[in-house]
Amino acid sequence: MEATAGGKREYSIIVPTYNERLNIALIVYLIFKHLPDVNFEIIIVDDGSPDGTQDIVKQLQQVYGEDRVLLRARPRKLGLGTAYLHGLKHASGEFVVIMDADLSHHPKYLPSFIRKQKETGADVVTGTRYVKNGGVHGWNLMRKLTSRGANVLAQTLLQPGASDLTGSFRLYKRDVLEDLISSCVSKGYVFQMEMIVRATRKGCHIEEVPITFVDRVFGTSKLGGSEIVGYLKGLVYLLLTT
């Protein structure tokens, strides 16, 4: 599908990056590989990575075209929610996909997001790791336990309308995303939870697709007490304000 003269796209894929010099190249290659006949653009929101991520993006623009790979950088780390907002400002797609840059989200699932949205007309299609055809690799027992415990607690208290609350591999209708982001104030993974809970409260049509999640980063970052406290605080906040 060729772009129209105005350059309007059907799908904008926003990828926030920080020090993802190698992964961003791999991700862009895989996206183009798995979406051969789709009218999309990739918007890379880099927060001033010191490792030269932006130089790699410029090289990728030579290979794939500046109209398909957009670099919209920011001076320093300014947070995920604002990264999505920043990407949205430059997105011309009717639908917006958000995904991580570290290859835990594999672009091969993008066709299934698109297909699900077309079949059901959903406002939000969210990837879930916790169903039969999904899964996680690279988590030890403790990590799985905290994940499962957190999930049961959140499901009981919040009735969120999705099985994977903290996931950040999602497809949104563009106006739905704009509306949700403007009403969410949390940070980090609680932000992802807040997005999906608010979407459910507003009556959005939410569908799920199974995804697999290969965590190559986990070994380097532990899930400590402060993360758990932060999560509980986030739960209470969502309980009281949504």
Next chain:
Amino acid sequence: MKHIFKIVAILVAISAIWVALLETSTVPRSCAWLLPIYLVVALGCYGLFMVGFGLMFFPTCPQEAVLLQQDIVEAKEFLGKKGVDVGSE
């Protein structure tokens, strides 16, 4: 309506039932007094069961790590030929 209102409403309804049971003595008083504790324990057991069950059947995908490595090799090969710097940091 905020979700917390629904939860409070359910708690109020349960409390009303409990008080009614205490007052009308259809259930022996000594038993009725302990009902809230039974409810909390039952909820706790349910929660533990859900966590344990979910942990037992936690979906994993070891083959995906292998596939990912293959994808990485393929990507590096293609991009290297096209002049993109794919050396590790």
